[in-house]
Amino acid sequence: MKVKVGINGYGTIGKRVAWAVNKQDDMEIVGVTKTRPSYESSTALREGHPLYAAHAEDQENFDKAGVKTQGTLDDLLGKADVIVDCTPGGFGEKYRPIYEKAGVKCIFQGGEAHEMAGVSFNALANYHEAWGAPSVRVVSCNTTGLVRTLFPLQQAFGVQKVFASLVRRAADPADKKGGALNAVEPSLKLPTHHGPDVKTIMHGLDIQTMAVVTPTTLMHVHCIVAELKSTVTEKDVLDTWSSSPRVKLISGKDGVKNTGQIMELAKDLGRARGDLMDIAVWKDGVKVVGNTLYYYQAIHQESDVVPENVDCIRSMMKLEKDNLASIERTDKAIGLR
Numbered sequence: 001m002k003v004k005v006g007i008n009g010y011g012t013i014g015k016r017v018a019w020a021v022n023k024q025d026d027m028e029i030v031g032v033t034k035t036r037p038s039y040e041s042s043t044a045l046r047e048g049h050p051l052y053a054a055h056a057e058d059q060e061n062f063d064k065a066g067v068k069t070q071g072t073l074d075d076l077l078g079k080a081d082v083i084v085d086c087t088p089g090g091f092g093e094k095y096r097p098i099y100e101k102a103g104v105k106c107i108f109q110g111g112e113a114h115e116m117a118g119v120s121f122n123a124l125a126n127y128h129e130a131w132g133a134p135s136v137r138v139v140s141c142n143t144t145g146l147v148r149t150l151f152p153l154q155q156a157f158g159v160q161k162v163f164a165s166l167v168r169r170a171a172d173p174a175d176k177k178g179g180a181l182n183a184v185e186p187s188l189k190l191p192t193h194h195g196p197d198v199k200t201i202m203h204g205l206d207i208q209t210m211a212v213v214t215p216t217t218l219m220h221v222h223c224i225v226a227e228l229k230s231t232v233t234e235k236d237v238l239d240t241w242s243s244s245p246r247v248k249l250i251s252g253k254d255g256v257k258n259t260g261q262i263m264e265l266a267k268d269l270g271r272a273r274g275d276l277m278d279i280a281v282w283k284d285g286v287k288v289v290g291n292t293l294y295y296y297q298a299i300h301q302e303s304d305v306v307p308e309n310v311d312c313i314r315s316m317m318k319l320e321k322d323n324l325a326s327i328e329r330t331d332k333a334i335g336l337r
C-alpha cells in the first residue's frame with residue numbers, strides 16, 4: 001500500500017514536492033491545501049491533487065469562486081500518514097501542534113528552525129537520522145547545496161575547514177516581495193547562519209559563511225574554499241562529484257557561463273518546470289592549490305530540496321533502508337537520471 005502524503009502550503013516548494021511524490025510508486029498525494037483560489041489551486045486540480053482549504057474560514061473564498069474543495073486541513077490530516085509543511089517560513093511552529101494532535105508525521109522546510117523539528121535532513125549525508133522520526137526538517141536550498149558537494153569531499157578526502165561566500169538571489173521569479181531592484185546588500189550579521197545550518201547535518205564540520213543579496217531571481221551562486229585533509233588533483237575532485245548524486249558538472253567552455261544559461265540548459269534537458277534539482281558545479285571553475293580547493297556552484301533554489309523531501313518521507317516511513325537506493329529510486333522517477 002502506498003504511503004499517503006498531504007501538502008500544507010501549495011506554493012513554490014509545495015507544488016513541486018506534490019508533483020515529485022506522485023511520480024513515486026510507493027507514495028501518493030492525498031491532498032494539498034490552499035488559503036484561496038488562484039492559478040495555483042487550478043494547477044493542483046489539473047495535476048490531480050484533491051484540494052483542501054487551509055482554514056475553515058478560507059472555505060467561503062473557494063465557494064464564491066465555484067472551486068470545489070474536499071474539506072479543510074483537519075479533514076486532510078485524517079487521511080494522511082505524513083504531512084509536508086510547505087507554508088511560508090515561520091508558520092511551522094503554529095502548525096506543529098496541529099499535526100501532532102492529529103497523530104500525523106510532519107516534514108518542515110528550511111524556513112523553520114532546526115530545534116523546532118528536532119532532526120535536519122539531507123538524503124546523502126544523514127538519511128538514517130530521520131529513520132522513523134515523527135518530525136524532520138529538510139534544510140534550506142543553500143544548505144542542501146553546500147552539503148551535496150561538501151559531504152562527498154569529506155567522505156573521499158576529509159575536510160579540514162570550509163569558507164563559503166553566498167551570492168544570493170533576492171526573490172523567486174514569481175515573487176513580488178524581495179530585495180532592492182538595483183542594489184547589492186551584504187548580510188551584516190557575521191558569520192551568516194548558513195555555516196551553523198550545514199552543521200545540523202555535517203556535525204562538527206569547521207565551516208564559516210558570508211552572504212550578499214543580489215538583484216536576480218534565477219539561482220544562488222556559492223564561491224567555496226575548502227581545505228582538504230589530503231593532497232588531491234582537480235581530476236580527483238571532479239571524479240568524486242561525477243559519481244555523487246544530484247551534482248551536475250557544467251562547463252563555461254560549453255557556453256554555460258552564468259545562471260541564465262544553466263536554467264536554459266535545464267529546459268533543454270526537458271526537466272519538469274524547467275527546474276534544475278541538481279547542484280551545478282563549473283568543472284572549469286575548479287582549482288586545487290596544495291590542499292586547498294576552490295570552486296563555484298549554482299543552486300536552483302526553487303527545486304533542489306524537492307527530491308530530498310521524497311527521500312525524507314521514505315526514511316521517516318521506513319520504506320527503504322539504504323539511502324542510495326532511495327535516492328536512485330526518487331531520481332529515476334522524476335527524470336534526474
Ligand SMILES: NC(=O)c1ccc[n+]([C@@H]2O[C@H](COP(=O)([O-])OP(=O)(O)OC[C@H]3O[C@@H](n4cnc5c(N)ncnc54)[C@H](OP(=O)(O)O)[C@@H]3O)[C@@H](O)[C@H]2O)c1
Binds near residue numbers: 054111302
Ligand atoms: N522558494 C525557495 O527558494 C525555497 C527554497 C528552499 C526552501 N524554502 C522554504 O520552503 C518553505 C515554503 O517556501 P515557498 O518558497 O514555497 O513559499 P511560497 O511560495 O510563498 O509558498 C507558500 C504557500 O503557502 C500558502 N500559505 C500561506 N499561508 C498559509 C497558511 N497559513 N496555511 C497554509 N498555507 C499557507 C500560500 O499559498 P496560498 O495563500 O495561495 O494558499 C503560499 O503559496 C519555507 O520554509 C521556505 O523557507 C523555500
